[in-house]
Every structure is written in structure tokens, then in C-alpha cells.
Amino acid sequence: MATLVSHPDEVKIVTSRFGKGAANIDRYIELDGYKAVKKALEMGADAIIQEMKTSNLRGRGGAGFPTGMKWSFVPKESAKPKYVLCNGDESEPGTCKDRLIFEHDPHAVIEGAMIAAIAVGAHKVYIYVRGEYRVLLEIVQKAIAEAYAKGFCGKNIFGSGYDLDVYWHGGAGAYEVGEESALMESLEGKRGIPRIRPPFPAVVGLWGGPTVINNAETLASVPHIILMGGQKYADVGVPRNGGTRLFCLSGHVAKPGVYELPLGYNLKKLIYEVAGGIPKGHKLKAVVPGGSSVPCLTADEVDIALDFDSMMKAGTFLGSGGVIVLDDHTCIVKFALRTIKFYRHESCGWCIPCREGTDWLDKTLTRFHNGGGVAKDIDNMKYLADNMLGRTFCPLGDAAAMPIQGFVKKFRAEFEAHLDGRPCPFAEHPAISALPVLSH
Amino acid sequence: MKFSDQLEARFAEMISHYPTKRSLLVPFLLYIQDELGYLTQEAIDEMGVRCEITSLEVKNVISYYSMLRTKPAGKYNVQVCTNICCLLRGGEEMLEHVKNRLGVTVNKGISQDGVFSVEEVECIGACSWAPAMQVNYDFHENLDENKIDQILADYRAKV
Numbered sequence: 001m002a003t004l005v006s007h008p009d010e011v012k013i014v015t016s017r018f019g020k021g022a023a024n025i026d027r028y029i030e031l032d033g034y035k036a037v038k039k040a041l042e043m044g045a046d047a048i049i050q051e052m053k054t055s056n057l058r059g060r061g062g063a064g065f066p067t068g069m070k071w072s073f074v075p076k077e078s079a080k081p082k083y084v085l086c087n088g089d090e091s092e093p094g095t096c097k098d099r100l101i102f103e104h105d106p107h108a109v110i111e112g113a114m115i116a117a118i119a120v121g122a123h124k125v126y127i128y129v130r131g132e133y134r135v136l137l138e139i140v141q142k143a144i145a146e147a148y149a150k151g152f153c154g155k156n157i158f159g160s161g162y163d164l165d166v167y168w169h170g171g172a173g174a175y176e177v178g179e180e181s182a183l184m185e186s187l188e189g190k191r192g193i194p195r196i197r198p199p200f201p202a203v204v205g206l207w208g209g210p211t212v213i214n215n216a217e218t219l220a221s222v223p224h225i226i227l228m229g230g231q232k233y234a235d236v237g238v239p240r241n242g243g244t245r246l247f248c249l250s251g252h253v254a255k256p257g258v259y260e261l262p263l264g265y266n267l268k269k270l271i272y273e274v275a276g277g278i279p280k281g282h283k284l285k286a287v288v289p290g291g292s293s294v295p296c297l298t299a300d301e302v303d304i305a306l307d308f309d310s311m312m313k314a315g316t317f318l319g320s321g322g323v324i325v326l327d328d329h330t331c332i333v334k335f336a337l338r339t340i341k342f343y344r345h346e347s348c349g350w351c352i353p354c355r356e357g358t359d360w361l362d363k364t365l366t367r368f369h370n371g372g373g374v375a376k377d378i379d380n381m382k383y384l385a386d387n388m389l390g391r392t393f394c395p396l397g398d399a400a401a402m403p404i405q406g407f408v409k410k411f412r413a414e415f416e417a418h419l420d421g422r423p424c425p426f427a428e429h430p431a432i433s434a435l436p437v438l439s440h
Numbered sequence: 441m442k443f444s445d446q447l448e449a450r451f452a453e454m455i456s457h458y459p460t461k462r463s464l465l466v467p468f469l470l471y472i473q474d475e476l477g478y479l480t481q482e483a484i485d486e487m488g489v490r491c492e493i494t495s496l497e498v499k500n501v502i503s504y505y506s507m508l509r510t511k512p513a514g515k516y517n518v519q520v521c522t523n524i525c526c527l528l529r530g531g532e533e534m535l536e537h538v539k540n541r542l543g544v545t546v547n548k549g550i551s552q553d554g555v556f557s558v559e560e561v562e563c564i565g566a567c568s569w570a571p572a573m574q575v576n577y578d579f580h581e582n583l584d585e586n587k588i589d590q591i592l593a594d595y596r597a598k599v
Contacts, residue, residue: 002569002581081459093523093563131470131507132564134577167457170467173507175562189465189491191504207459250525250567257568292524292563322567324525338527342562348504 005257007274013224013244015260018104025146028107036223040115041160048119054230056242061215062320064308073202074120080209082122086113088129088216091175092291094322097246097258098216102136106143112219120212124165131172140168175346179394180213193350194394238264241307245321249275252327263307282327290319293399295406331426332411333418337365343400354397357388378415382408441482462491478509514550514557516595519574522560525567534571537585
């Protein structure tokens with residue numbers, strides 16, 4: 001399985017049990033496992049939610065919504081059953097953290113989801129793991145079975161009178177299902193077509209019942225917050241951005257890997273010190289700081305704090321924690337092309353701006369990179385992306401548009417260098433035939 | 441069609457997890473595919489009956505999910521990622537190498553002996569260990585040409 005890395009600057013909270021055999025329940029219990037859920041049962045729903053609010057934990061899936069607030073939106077009384085759904089459909093290119101959590105600490109996800117259920121008054125938890133992660137799903141299945149065998153799940157957990165069932169669920173390959181409403185559709189056995197909101201899942205979710213949906217890393221953080229206290233967790237990060245985050249370093253760095261660092265950590269330091277800098281004596285060209293869907297930062301913009309608010313101020317997003325580093329030998333047009341190919345493949349076709357936009361961007365970038373570009377294409381790409389943004393049911397359309405907007409805006413000169421039939425300056429020769437021009 | 445004992449046991453377990461019958465569809469179709477190699481018309485019809493939906497609706501679900509297929513693949517399906525993080529570290533070259541080694545020219549093509557199929561896939565969640573591929577469900581990471589040759593030889597020896 002994947003190799004673990006470490007660095008002295010790391011603050012190990014979510015990763016504190018990595019490499020210690022905690023997938024086994026007895027080992028997990030030795031390492032303070034299932035203490036938090038017992039404490040949560042004593043605290044009661046309101047106190048748990050207050051603790052979560054104090055912790056300033058914000059959703060680790062990408063949107064960064066405050067977790068405590070999300071839980072507080074669930075109505076206390078509901079005619080239909082309430083649910084907690086763990087989003088383990090990790091599919092954002094650049095992101096590989098939930099995989100490590102499921103491998104090394106699956107019980108933390110289960111325990112976190114149980115605490116979420118107690119907080120909102122739900123009696124059923126589903127842990128959704130993407131289809132490609134079959135080996136991880138098997139670890140989760142085993143962990144759930146162990147928890148039942150110990151009597152931690154099921155009827156009357158820990159003698160509290162509270163019934164709580166935990167189930168696993170697997171996907172079958174679909175990026176879009178990582179979006180919360182599509183995730184629920186998939187769990188209901190359907191195509192992962194997103195739902196229109198409102199109503200939000202906290203009111204009308206799975207099978208019509210109020211549903212809390214949290215990312216696996218978010219839930220794995222919860223038991224630690226309950227044990228250490230919300231304030232102590234919040235103090236690890238920066239204001240309004242509590243705790244740590246698993247940053248997945250990939251691309252052109254000497255020491256790629258998943259590092260757990262406090263929110264607000266400096267991106268430049270992350271690239272040059274933690275991840276060992278750019279190899280082969282090359283220089284930094286750009287960083288995609290939060291998974292493939294966020295606008296890139298140029299080499300001049302990397303002296304920035306990695307928290308939700310600072311990143312947004314810089315015109316990008318902290319996103320999913322996938323930090324993709326590009327050196328100066330990378331063709332941005334090629335990179336943009338591969339990015340949009342992905343979104344075109346994953347677009348479900350439900351919303352026309354996304355379906356057509358991703359397809360035309362793919363066609364244009366393919367032709368453009370192949371030497372068949374015309375000057376008008378550059379503005380056309382911007383125009384296409386601008387018109388996708390905010391005009392789709394789910395954020396997949398935004399996710400496809402934002403990186404393209406960023407590349408065109410920040411690397412326009414590189415697009416221009418591909419014009420007039422000139423070969424790619426980086427000697428990339430895609431074997432794809434020329435496609436028609438959108439409009440002259 | 442008749443399911444194997446293993447699939448029947450899985451079905452009985454899973455159906456009890458959900459308030460509606462069709463909820464198990466996505467993961468269960470993948471379990472069927474693991475056994476049969478692909479989703480046959482008989483399997484689709486059977487799932488339609490069991491979930492109380494039409495076969496067409498089952499197919500409608502299948503066509504949405506990238507991993508579900510209605511045509512055979514090789515015994516070992518080699519899925520090479522060429523998405524951005526793998527691209528930066530040679531993912532496309534790795535895909536070419538796998539195709540050349542196995543004599544497969546088209547995406548999702550099957551090698552002549554039927555042992556391998558090769559598929560270009562989107563991000564498999566191995567970004568920090570790129571370039572990477574999956575053979576069926578097993579991850580193989582930090583790839584280079586020599587490593588790929590060894591991996592393929594190991595699978596071939598298992599046949």
C-alpha cells in the first residue's frame with residue numbers, strides 16, 4: 001500500500017494512528033478508540049454541536065462549510081428517519097488522503113460518523129467508499145463487523161439506550177457522485193444526477209429523510225475534537241479555520257506524499273521545505289492548490305497561508321487539499337487540456353452549460369494544442385468558461401470552468417505561443433487530429 | 441439467472457441495509473461483474489426483477505458508472521491513470537508502454553491471449569505516488585517501465 005511520509009512541522013491529529021495497526025479494533029481501543037463516542041453519549045446532542053462549532057472544523061471535502069453549523073441545520077423532530085452519510089467517494093484529481101484514512105484508521109471514520117449521528121438524532125450511518133477503492137472498502141467492512149462484534153454498534157450502544165446501525169456502501173466509478181446530492185442518488189441505486197436545492201439534504205436527504213453528509217476526513221477529525229476539546233483543536237489552526245488538514249502533495253516535488261499540517265501553513269514552505277522543493281534543478285511555474293477544480297496560483301503567488309479564507313482572498317480555493325505542483329518544463333495548454341478532458345468525461349449531461357461547455361473546451365484545447373489554434377480561441381475559451389460558472393445544478397460545471405479561467409488569465413502568453421500553427425514550445429506532440437474551430 | 445452462493449449471501453446481507461430494494465444496485469452490480477467478468481443481459485434482467493425496476497432502468501444506471509461494463513475485459517484489467525498528477529510524472533508514457541507490451545492498440549482493448557485488457561482511466565486516488573495504475577483492484581504506484589514489466593510478468597505467471 002501507499003508509503004507514508006513525515007516532516008517535523010506536521011501536527012499529527014487525524015494521522016496520529018497511521019502506521020500503528022489501528023485498523024484492528026483492539027489496537028484502536030488501545031489508542032483511545034471509541035472513548036470519544038462514549039463521551040459524546042454523555043454530553044448529549046446540543047453539547048456535541050456546540051463543541052463542534054467551537055472547534056471551527058470546516059468540511060474537508062472542499063467547500064469548507066462549518067461542520068457544527070451543518071449539523072445544527074438538521075431538524076430535531078422528523079417524521080422520516082434521519083441519516084448520516086460519510087462521503088468517501090474521493091475522486092478529485094490531486095486528492096488521495098481519504099484513502100490513507102480508510103487504510104490506517106477506519107474506526108476513526110466510523111466513530112466520527114457515530115458521533116455525528118448522536119448529535120443530529122440519527123440511527124443509521126452509511127459509509128460510502130468509491131468503487132475503485134475496493135481494498136479500502138474491505139477494510140471498512142471488516143472494521144464495521146468488528147465494531148458490531150464488540151457491541152459498539154447496533155442496539156443500545158454502550159448501555160445508553162441509543163440504537164445506532166452502521167452500514168457500508170460502494171460506488172462504481174463516478175467523480176460527480178462526490179457531490180452530496182449525487183451521492184445520495186447513487187446510494188439510492190440511481191444514476192448520480194444532482195438534485196436541485198433547496199431543499200437541502202439536512203431537511204430532505206436520503207430517501208426523503210434529513211441527512212448529514214460529511215467527508216471522511218471531516219468525520220475522522222470528530223473523535224479527536226470530542227476528546228481534546230473544541231477550543232484546543234481550534235487553537236491548532238488560525239481564526240475561523242480550526243485544526244489540521246491532510247495536504248496531498250503531487251506533481252513536481254522531491255518528496256510527494258500526504259502531510260498533516262495546521263490550517264494557515266504557508267504554501268511556499270509546504271512546497272520548498274516539507275515536500276523538498278522542485279527536483280532536477282527546475283523552477284516552480286504554477287500550483288493547483290486545492291484539487292483539479294480550483295484556479296491555479298503562479299510562482300509569484302505561493303507565499304500564502306493555506307486556510308479557506310486566505311485562499312479565497314487570493315482568488316482560488318483550499319478545496320480538497322490536493323496540492324499539485326507544476327515546474328517550468330510543463331506545458332500549461334497541455335495541462336489545461338488534460339484537466340478539461342477529465343471534466344468532459346465526468347459531466348453527466350444533465351445541465352447544458354456543463355455538457356456543452358466541457359465538450360467545446362475539450363475540442364478547442366485539443367485543436368489548439370495541436371497547432372491549429374486561432375487567436376480568437378483564447379477569448380472563446382474564457383467566454384465558454386465564464387458562461388458555465390454558476391449556471392449548473394451541481395458544482396461540476398464550476399469545477400470545470402474555474403481552472404480554465406485561471407490558466408487563460410494567468411498564462412495567456414503561453415496560449416499565444418501555441419498560435420499560428422507553431423509547435424508546442426514544450427515539444428509536446430499529441431497524436432490527435434485537428435478539430436473544427438468554434439467560431440471566427 | 442441463478443446467482444452463485446457467494447452472490448446470494450452478499451445479496452441477502454445487503455438488501456437488509458436499505459429501506460428500498462434498488463439501493464444496493466450500484467455496489468451489487470460491481471460484485472456481479474467481478475464474478476462474471478461483465479454484466480450480461482441475464483444478470484441485468486435478474487437485477488431488474490430483484491430490484492423491481494425494468495431492465496432498461498438497470499442499464500440506465502450501468503451506463504452512468506465508469507467501472508460497470510456490458511462487454512468482457514481481460515482476466516486482469518490494467519487501468520492506467522493519465523490524469524493531471526500522473527501526467528506530470530509520466531502517466532501517458534506508462535500507458536503507451538503497457539499497450540506496447542501487451543499488444544493492445546485501442547482503449548479497453550484485450551490482449552490476444554485474453555489475459556489482459558488495458559484501459560486509460562481517470563484519477564484513481566494515487567496522486568502522491570504517481571504515476572500509478574490498478575490491475576483489477578490492486579494499486580501499483582511510483583511506476584517506471586521496468587516496474588511495469590515486472591508487474592505484468594507476475595500477473596501472467598498467475599494464469
